[in-house]
Amino acid sequence: MVATRLDEIDRKILAELQADGRMTNVELAKRVGISAPPCLRRVRTLEESGLIRGYHAEVNARELGFEVQVFAMVGLESQAESELSAFEERCRDWPLVRECHMLNGEVDFILKCVAPDLSSFQQFLTGELLTTPNVASVKTSLVIRGAKDEPGVPFDVLEERMSRTA
Amino acid sequence: MVATRLDEIDRKILAELQADGRMTNVELAKRVGISAPPCLRRVRTLEESGLIRGYHAEVNARELGFEVQVFAMVGLESQAESELSAFEERCRDWPLVRECHMLNGEVDFILKCVAPDLSSFQQFLTGELLTTPNVASVKTSLVIRGAKDEPGVPFDVLEERMSRTA
DNA sequence: AGAGGATGCGCAATAATCTTTCGTGCCTGC
DNA sequence: GCAGGCACGAAAGATTATTGCGCATCCTCT
Structure with a gap:
């Protein structure tokens, strides 16, 4: 895994974009605590490294007719x-x-x-x-009913892990 | 379901944003065949109606340390x-x-x-x-290995269905 | 038919954002 | 101690998002 090369800012970026993939880069930069240009560079690097595989709109399957x-x-x-x-x-x-x-x-x-x-x-x-x-x-x-459906991974667990190894 | 109120442009928008949630509105408008302002209005309507639940970056769980x-x-x-x-x-x-x-x-x-x-x-x-x-x-x-992992719904099936009912 | 209203498009203008360029500071290793 | 690499942030230009407005289409009701 490559995650060890990531600093806390990168992990925050990933967590934010996993939660809201359409966030503007300025908003993202504000949240992770750096200015827009380096933030965008980090995002591009994460995309190119394959850590970010893509972005997807989450659609309401049931309302769309997939019952x-x-x-x-x-x-x-x-x-x-x-x-x-x-x-x-x-x-x-x-x-x-x-x-x-x-x-x-x-x-x-x-x-x-x-x-x-x-x-x-x-x-x-x-x-x-x-x-x-x-x-x-x-x-x-x-499936009778859905109780939880979170995409991706729990970054809290990752942070916990990182702080323990550090 | 609300899907019957959607026209083909809306369904295209949903399909495109499901495939690439960070597409710019100009690019999206070009792909669905209308100009940018009405395209953005449609996207906002889809978001407010709940048909689009959100946007998420797809992260590489394994590379991030979730093996x-x-x-x-x-x-x-x-x-x-x-x-x-x-x-x-x-x-x-x-x-x-x-x-x-x-x-x-x-x-x-x-x-x-x-x-x-x-x-x-x-x-x-x-x-x-x-x-x-x-x-x-x-x-x-x-899970020994993953063979397929597509988020969302197959819009091809939806289109097929709509054309049959129409 | 034809008037009135609603809906949705596109153009144009403005606001916001993205993206590049460039200079600076900070570590690291020689 | 001093290059060299690295990442940041400011500034500027390009692109995009967003709003306002006029126009066409379609439907409805008289």
């Missing part, structure tokens, strides 16, 4: 590397699948999916996921 | 509403827990957690999660 959110646990027949990456490639092509993580344990993958309604998810499930070669089992769980 | 990502399936002893919301409240207080969703089926909640390393997660698991009143069972799965 259904589902977690799917997928088990494969074969766990050969070629089969694993083949399945991952499939997931990247499915727009309803927003996240795909390979897990340890009995289940091979967990998928986070969104869909306009139950029937379009069922259609995806039976028409796409279940008919994919090498898929052995799929257990789906509907 | 571990874990899904935790939590079952509670009692599923009384007061107990459910009490547990949700707990989750909101735990910085390592980034997401908490209530599910149908055998498991009550799924938690997405990040941690600097395995031992700090174990510490959280045994010291916090497992000692929480009313928690009956916790099954954790480590």
Whole structure:
């Protein structure tokens, strides 16, 4: 990890931009306690180093018509590397699948999916996921309600950690 | 849902800002095919209506020192509403827990957690999660590798849907 | 039909911000 | 002790955000 090369100002910048990615650079500079030009330079450096991967508007999925959110646990027949990456490639092509993580344990993958309604998810499930070669089992769980959904990482924990090592 | 009141330009704006939340308004206006002032007015309206919830920088968790990502399936002893919301409240207080969703089926909640390393997660698991009143069972799965992680919703699906209803 | 109102666009002007350039101070290592 | 690198901040010019206003379109109601 590269985080050790970051000073407290950089971490503050990251935390602020994670919380509000459209903050103006002057406002950001004010908050982290330096003037605008060096602040912008730091942001550019963070972007180029890959620590900032991008910026995204957070949209209200439900209001936009994606009323259904589902977690799917997928088990494969074969766990050969070629089969694993083949399945991952499939997931990247499915727009309803927003996240795909390979897990340890009995289940091979967990998928986070969104869909306009139950029937379009069922259609995806039976028409796409279940008919994919090498898929052995799929257990789906509907999200009844969301209780917390924070993007990114907790910078408080990072600060705590840094001060302890310093 | 409010999405029916949106025209194609609004949906394009949302899609563009979801993909790049720091795009300048001039660039955005150019892409959606109108001039800057009405474009900015639309963005403000979308923000005020709550369709845009905010903007976030996407940070590289691993490079920042959060090397571990874990899904935790939590079952509670009692599923009384007061107990459910009490547990949700707990989750909101735990910085390592980034997401908490209530599910149908055998498991009550799924938690997405990040941690600097395995031992700090174990510490959280045994010291916090497992000692929480009313928690009956916790099954954790480590993320071996990430295959897809797209924020937000697939606007292609939305466009498809709109054109079908229109 | 045609008047009146509402909605939304684009132009133009101003305010704010971004971005570059440049000079200065502060460490570091020789 | 003195180059050299590094990061800061001030100033200036370029770009962008934001407001005000006039115009066109569409709908509604007479």
